[in-house]
Amino acid sequence: MLRITGGKIYDPANGIDGQVKDLCVDDTGTIVSSVDGGRTIDASGMIIFPGGVDVHTHVAGGAINFARAMTPEDHRRTQAFIRTQSRRSGLGGMAPTTFATGYLYAGMGFTTVNEAAVPVLSARHTHEELADIPIVDKATLTLMANNEIMLDQMEAGEYERAKNVVAWYIWAAKSYGVKAVNPGGVAAWKWGSDAKQLTDPIDGYNSLTPGKIVTMLATICDDLGLPHPMHLHCNNLGAPGNISTTIDTLKHLEGHRAHIAHSQYHAYGGDDWDTMCSATVQLAEYFNTHPNITTDAGAVLFGDTVTITADGPWQHLLYKLTGRKWGNLDVENETGCGIVPYTYRPSNLVNAVQWASGLELMLLIRNPWQVFLSTDHPNGGCFWRYPEIIQLLMCADFRSECIKTLPDRIKSKITLPEIDREYTLYEVATSMSAGPARALGLTRKGNLGIGCDADIVIYEEEDDVARMFSHPRYVIKGGEVVIEDGDIRETPEGREFLVKPSCAPETDEFMRPLFEDCYTMSFENYPVEFERIENPNMQECVNASEK
Amino acid sequence: MTCTLGEVKQRADFIVYWGGNPAECHPRHFTKYTIMQKSKFLPRGRKDRTMVMVDIRETKSAKAANIFLQVKPGKDFELITILRALIKDQQVGDEQIAETGLTREALDDLVQRMKSCKFGCFFFGMGLSMTRGKHMNSAALLTLAAEMNAFTKFVAMPMRGHGNxxxxxxxxxxxxxxxxxxxxxxxxxxxxxxxxxxxxxxxxxxxxxxxxxxxxxxxxxxxxxxxxxxxxxxxxxxxxxxxxxxxxxxxxxxxxxxxxxxxxxxxxxxxxxxxxxxxxxxxxxxxxxxxxxxxxxxxxxxxxxxxxxxxxxxxxx
Incomplete structure (x- = not known):
């Protein structure tokens, strides 16, 4: 039991903007109206946030583990966690090890993370890794938009079948929702090509286009009543002039819920690398007039990182551009994945445009319930650098200082210098916690109301925003004080959120022959056993029509 | 650049084994995953696939291959480097080719086949990764596979040891x-x-x-x-x-x-x-x-x- 007194509470889910209020937590780790006895934390003069929620990150699974193997030089120089009685050893850096991932997220006040890209074939691996990430609660999304069994059904116009296939895969992977990456493009990459136009048929198909996949998959997610809508990584990522593809994609989503991942990478104008510029004004305008769609920034920070994505063709291009290491891993029937270490440099015009675009999106999209803090970890920067972004959002002066260090030629390519908006603490709390929790459909997260999970962060108020957000005074996860005065005190195991969408019973028999045709493991061994999930937490699917 | 075995099963019409002997060391490999499988894209199975074996001696696996290239012991790195040059149409001297124990005709034919396949795959064994040059050999082959992607789809995968x-x-x-x-x-x-x-x-x-x-x-x-x-x-x-x-x-x-x-x-x-x-x-x-x-x-x-x-x-x- 725990009582927190005297703190200024920022709880956007309940419209509380800095009021001083007491918070009480019972023995089950739930926020309640009052408790008798137990510890009291005096939070006078301090700031209280709901625990952070990362809507889009890559912290576990085959791809990030491939990235770890590819970057020993970074592990060698980065921060190291030394083993203590209550804590395992590990390494931070660009692709932190599992235990360190939990400590770093919690150390920054984040208590829920969404691993945004899991191929079903290696989902068993992802869940084993997630079990080794302590403290934070976790959800995973299944990669669907290039699944050939599903694409074949879409091509044949068999909507119901396609829907059942999606539901079957979600439960086979024991995941929480659907991720679509470069719809059709990764399937085409298996023959070495890509899909850049929404209305052109995909390589290997007669009539199926990326646009059709986008619309159908969004409909399927709505019809299955998934708590989190389709999580979409649009076609044509990272390319100059891709804003037209992105807007075109958004138009295919009219009338549906959707979450657009790392939209910074999809908001460029220009025709080639020389003329590339930010087109965030156009994209932000679309979001401002379409409240059905949410997004995360996918902001870029200057420095070293490693890029990993299921977008295989883009990574091949990045390898050709940089000449650095390239890892590629295609997964049978389902998806692909590429890994390239990368350094974002302020002196590089393209990188400077990317840096500005991420911030512009966060500042130009007016409703913080629609745009969330993310770097698409580790692609735009490592998650433990989020406080640097918060500082850039909250301090216009600091932002102008940073812009001054960029090359002069950047001025005509970006709109950031003209924006003077500064995030308030209330808006920060929305963008890093309440908003993403609502988008994920996790009603007990990002919310300090009665009956919600007691995931609470307490900051000592100070002028240095980056410092304040990187060093919370207390972090409470499920009612347990896990961080206190900069030390990790407890390392409880996190839960995993799962959904079981309804699926026609004959889907098993329908899948079996198709499966045996293209996979190399037996059908019975393919779905992840429910018993293998440590601390599973089932979430309800609510059909859109019943809402 | 690698992939799961199902991708090879479904798509690979050109498979090169380098310094390994799957017929004896991975006895189920050919039949379950690679050359013997039929698929949506390769309906005639073995007939639709070309298998090349590169090794220092003619093992049982070489008998399964369409083409066997006998490289001189310890010359794998040289051979891979020559192939990297040939795919980019760079000049390679006759002496350098002779050093590997192979002929220019054989290498030109190999390069032509590599470039014209739809999905190529290298499998490499300890004959490459544990002989003279060790990890440099593996790195060279991985680079060759990466560079081949400028022409067609190409992947590479190590043949791992037994157990887990x-x-x-x-x-x-x-x-x-x-x-x-x-x-x-x-x-x-x-x-x-x-x-x-x-x-x-x-x-x-x-x-x-x-x-x-x-x-x-x-x-x-x-x-x-x-x-x-x-x-x-x-x-x-x-x-x-x-x-x-x-x-x-x-x-x-x-x-x-x-x-x-x-x-x-x-x-x-x-x-x-x-x-x-x-x-x-x-x-x-x-x-x-x-x-x-x-x-x-x-x-x-x-x-x-x-x-x-x-x-x-x-x-x-």
Missing amino acids: VTGADVIMRWQTGYPFGITFNRGYPRYNPGEFSTVDVLVRGDCDAAFIIGADPGATMPQPAINHLKRIPTICLDPHVTHTSKLARVHITTAAQGISAPGTAYRMDEIPMPLKPALKSPYPTDEEVVRRINEAIAQKPFWLPEGSQPQMISTQV
């Missing part, structure tokens, strides 16, 4: 960041193959106890390493009595993975496969033994007094 070596590798990577050759002697993981690899630690006599699970270094390691294992308390977990158990202070018989103990094994393409035991065993599983040892250790005082060392260091030295 890939699984060990995968888990060490997520827990420590490194695949093998790791030391924790400063309280956090550090990596240096050649220094912290088991054989090096044993030969130098750096460790004062050894805990061996499902491996038989007593049969495979050099004599100085074995001698050190004899000197120190060695504990061995194995379903069978091995050379190592004979020199160990303690041998604990455990249930055999996949036969009488459940678990997960990672296939060589890093896909996890659940193991479902077919039989019951009177012996405990490896997992149970290790868990009970851990519990016993947890009863003892911590190895360092509280607060005697930092919990975190921001940059390593």
Whole structure:
């Protein structure tokens, strides 16, 4: 039991903007109206946030583990966690090890993370890794938009079948929702090509286009009543002039819920690398007039990182551009994945445009319930650098200082210098916690109301925003004080959120022959056993029509 | 640039084995995953695929190949480098080609076939990765595969050893960041193959106890390493009595993975496969033994007094 007194509470889910209020937590780790006895934390003069929620990150699974193997030089120089009685050893850096991932997220006040890209074939691996990430609660999304069994059904116009296939895969992977990456493009990459136009048929198909996949998959997610809508990584990522593809994609989503991942990478104008510029004004305008769609920034920070994505063709291009290491891993029937270490440099015009675009999106999209803090970890920067972004959002002066260090030629390519908006603490709390929790459909997260999970962060108020957000005074996860005065005190195991969408019973028999045709493991061994999930937490699917 | 075996099964119309002998070492590999399979894209199976074998001698696997290229021992790196030049239409001298033991015609033909296939795949074995040049050979072949993607789809994959070596590798990577050759002697993981690899630690006599699970270094390691294992308390977990158990202070018989103990094994393409035991065993599983040892250790005082060392260091030295 725990009582927190005297703190200024920022709880956007309940419209509380800095009021001083007491918070009480019972023995089950739930926020309640009052408790008798137990510890009291005096939070006078301090700031209280709901625990952070990362809507889009890559912290576990085959791809990030491939990235770890590819970057020993970074592990060698980065921060190291030394083993203590209550804590395992590990390494931070660009692709932190599992235990360190939990400590770093919690150390920054984040208590829920969404691993945004899991191929079903290696989902068993992802869940084993997630079990080794302590403290934070976790959800995973299944990669669907290039699944050939599903694409074949879409091509044949068999909507119901396609829907059942999606539901079957979600439960086979024991995941929480659907991720679509470069719809059709990764399937085409298996023959070495890509899909850049929404209305052109995909390589290997007669009539199926990326646009059709986008619309159908969004409909399927709505019809299955998934708590989190389709999580979409649009076609044509990272390319100059891709804003037209992105807007075109958004138009295919009219009338549906959707979450657009790392939209910074999809908001460029220009025709080639020389003329590339930010087109965030156009994209932000679309979001401002379409409240059905949410997004995360996918902001870029200057420095070293490693890029990993299921977008295989883009990574091949990045390898050709940089000449650095390239890892590629295609997964049978389902998806692909590429890994390239990368350094974002302020002196590089393209990188400077990317840096500005991420911030512009966060500042130009007016409703913080629609745009969330993310770097698409580790692609735009490592998650433990989020406080640097918060500082850039909250301090216009600091932002102008940073812009001054960029090359002069950047001025005509970006709109950031003209924006003077500064995030308030209330808006920060929305963008890093309440908003993403609502988008994920996790009603007990990002919310300090009665009956919600007691995931609470307490900051000592100070002028240095980056410092304040990187060093919370207390972090409470499920009612347990896990961080206190900069030390990790407890390392409880996190839960995993799962959904079981309804699926026609004959889907098993329908899948079996198709499966045996293209996979190399037996059908019975393919779905992840429910018993293998440590601390599973089932979430309800609510059909859109019943809402 | 690699892929899962199902991709090879479905798509690869051009398969090169380099320095391996799958016919004898991976007996189910051809039939389950590669040349013998029919698929949606390659309906005639073996007839739709071309197999090339590159090796220093004509093994049983070479008989299965359409083309056999006999490279001179120790000249793999040279051959790969020549191929990297030829695919980019760079000049290569006759002498350099002669050094590899192959002819220009054979190499031109190979390059032409590599470029014109729809999906090519290199599988490489210890004949490449453990002979002169070692990891430089593997790196060169991986680079060749990467560069081939300028022309067509190409991937490369190592033929991993038996047992669950890939699984060990995968888990060490997520827990420590490194695949093998790791030391924790400063309280956090550090990596240096050649220094912290088991054989090096044993030969130098750096460790004062050894805990061996499902491996038989007593049969495979050099004599100085074995001698050190004899000197120190060695504990061995194995379903069978091995050379190592004979020199160990303690041998604990455990249930055999996949036969009488459940678990997960990672296939060589890093896909996890659940193991479902077919039989019951009177012996405990490896997992149970290790868990009970851990519990016993947890009863003892911590190895360092509280607060005697930092919990975190921001940059390593």
